[in-house]
Amino acid sequence: MAINSDQDIVAARQSGRALAAELGFSATDSTLIATAISELARNIVSYARKGEITVKTIPGSSRQGILVIASDDGPGIPDVLQAMRDGFSTSGSLGLGLPGVRRLMDEFQIASQPGRGTTVTVKKWKQ
Amino acid sequence: MKLETSFEDDYRSALSEYAERSGEAGLGRAYELGRKAMTERKGLVEIVAIHHQALQRILREGRKEKRNGGLLRASADFLTESLSPYEMAHRGFQDAVKALRQFNEILEEEIKRIAYAVHDEAGQVLVAVHLALASLAAELPDKQQQIRELEGLLNKVEQQLRRYSHELRPTVLDDLGWIPAIRFLAESVSKRTHLLIQVKAAFAGRLPGAIETALYRIVQEALTNASKHAKATRVLIQVRREDGTLRCSIRDDGEGFDIRATHAEGKRRGLGLIGIQERLNAVGGTLSINSAPGRGTKLLIRIPLEDFNGDSSRSRR
Numbered sequence: 001m002a003i004n005s006d007q008d009i010v011a012a013r014q015s016g017r018a019l020a021a022e023l024g025f026s027a028t029d030s031t032l033i034a035t036a037i038s039e040l041a042r043n044i045v046s047y048a049r050k051g052e053i054t055v056k057t058i059p060g061s062s063r064q065g066i067l068v069i070a071s072d073d074g075p076g077i078p079d080v081l082q083a084m085r086d087g088f089s090t091s092g093s094l095g096l097g098l099p100g101v102r103r104l105m106d107e108f109q110i111a112s113q114p115g116r117g118t119t120v121t122v123k124k125w126k127q
Numbered sequence: 128m129k130l131e132t133s134f135e136d137d138y139r140s141a142l143s144e145y146a147e148r149s150g151e152a153g154l155g156r157a158y159e160l161g162r163k164a165m166t167e168r169k170g171l172v173e174i175v176a177i178h179h180q181a182l183q184r185i186l187r188e189g190r191k192e193k194r195n196g197g198l199l200r201a202s203a204d205f206l207t208e209s210l211s212p213y214e215m216a217h218r219g220f221q222d223a224v225k226a227l228r229q230f231n232e233i234l235e236e237e238i239k240r241i242a243y244a245v246h247d248e249a250g251q252v253l254v255a256v257h258l259a260l261a262s263l264a265a266e267l268p269d270k271q272q273q274i275r276e277l278e279g280l281l282n283k284v285e286q287q288l289r290r291y292s293h294e295l296r297p298t299v300l301d302d303l304g305w306i307p308a309i310r311f312l313a314e315s316v317s318k319r320t321h322l323l324i325q326v327k328a329a330f331a332g333r334l335p336g337a338i339e340t341a342l343y344r345i346v347q348e349a350l351t352n353a354s355k356h357a358k359a360t361r362v363l364i365q366v367r368r369e370d371g372t373l374r375c376s377i378r379d380d381g382e383g384f385d386i387r388a389t390h391a392e393g394k395r396r397g398l399g400l401i402g403i404q405e406r407l408n409a410v411g412g413t414l415s416i417n418s419a420p421g422r423g424t425k426l427l428i429r430i431p432l433e434d435f436n437g438d439s440s441r442s443r444r
């Protein structure tokens with residue numbers, strides 16, 4: 001789904017929470033997934049203005065899990081490693097932002113090309 | 128009427144709205160409020176208090192027919208959501224403590240390596256120089272006096288190297304324990320800096336290795352602070368055991384400092400204190416600092432020894 005406004009963020013959170021409930025995730029994990037989606041959506045809105053968030057089950061695995069892909073065609077991140085470090089940005093110094101998302105989820109991948117956009121892929125497995 | 132709504136008001140109206148009609152928008156709002164609170168440096172306990180007050184007021188003003196069971200559930204969900212940014216920060220803190228702990232271990236290994244290089248490796252070179260000087264002396268009988276002076280200087284270098292090496296990682300720490308080790312350290316620092324250091328220990332038992340190393344490094348850092356930064360002339364180190372707790376206080380008569388400002392600025396001394404705190408975290412201890420500009424500094428370290436009897440019969444290795 002397209003991420004462009006606060007309503008879009010709410011819709012993305014909603015779909016994450018609905019899928020989490022469907023798969024039988026705990027309420028705590030559902031909250032963490034919604035929080036991660038919010039952080040990713042926030043990043044899209046503040047750095048690329050618009051982008052997309054996809055929420056689905058992790059395919060091809062016997063374990064159940066949620067996959068969230070956040071992508072945009074924004075300016076991209078020149079130094080991904082630096083962006084993943086705590087304290088790089090104001091929110092990062094508080095443990096929020098991308099480093100925070102990495103800690104809330106089980107798996108985290110980021111691909112970014114300056115001038116071409118950023119894609120963050122995160123997974124959370126059902127406990 | 129207020130022109131600008133306070134965080135408390137925003138929180139209460141968002142919670143009240145969510146209680147009226149649940150939905151993701153309300154939870155999203157809770158998360159945004161929690162995030163805002165964090166960036167405004169509101170504490171976790173503060174948020175819980177704000178939540179509690181908001182809930183109380185909603186209950187007071189609420190219509191009678193409203194089912195309180197539903198409100199309770201909604202309020203719990205809302206609070207959880209608003210605390211989720213703090214969960215991120217909490218996990219970040221745990222990661223940071225773990226990284227610091229590993230860093231300390233690496234540092235300790237590195238110190239051992241340097242201590243070995245300074246003492247043993249440099250020592251071997253010095254032995255070679257001594258031998259070369261001896262054979263030179265045999266060839267130059269008329270230069271005996273100068274050669275003896277050179278040997279005297281070499282011996283001084285050797286002594287200094289040994290002292291530095293022991294200070295870095297004293298074997299006495301492993302062999303005799305941290306009290307003899309800090310006595311040795313105190314003596315060594317006194318000679319080097321003219322700082323008067325007194326060690327009063329009413330406790331002589333051995334402690335687990337991790338605690339002894341932590342205490343040694345803490346005293347070392349405190350003495351560095353006292354001599355380098357605080358320009359102190361006297362330091363008193365007191366150690367005693369009270370009930371199940373080891374208490375070690377380190378007091379200097381130096382310049383003192385503003386604790387809050389130093390922490391905020393992340394200065395060298397601030398970092399040193401953070402290092403002390405982290406070493407204590409690793410062994411379950413606490414640090415309290417008492418200082419003010421012109422008033423000297425007192426560090427009080429407490430380490431619970433509940434699981435440990437502290438008798439010297441227990442081996443450290």
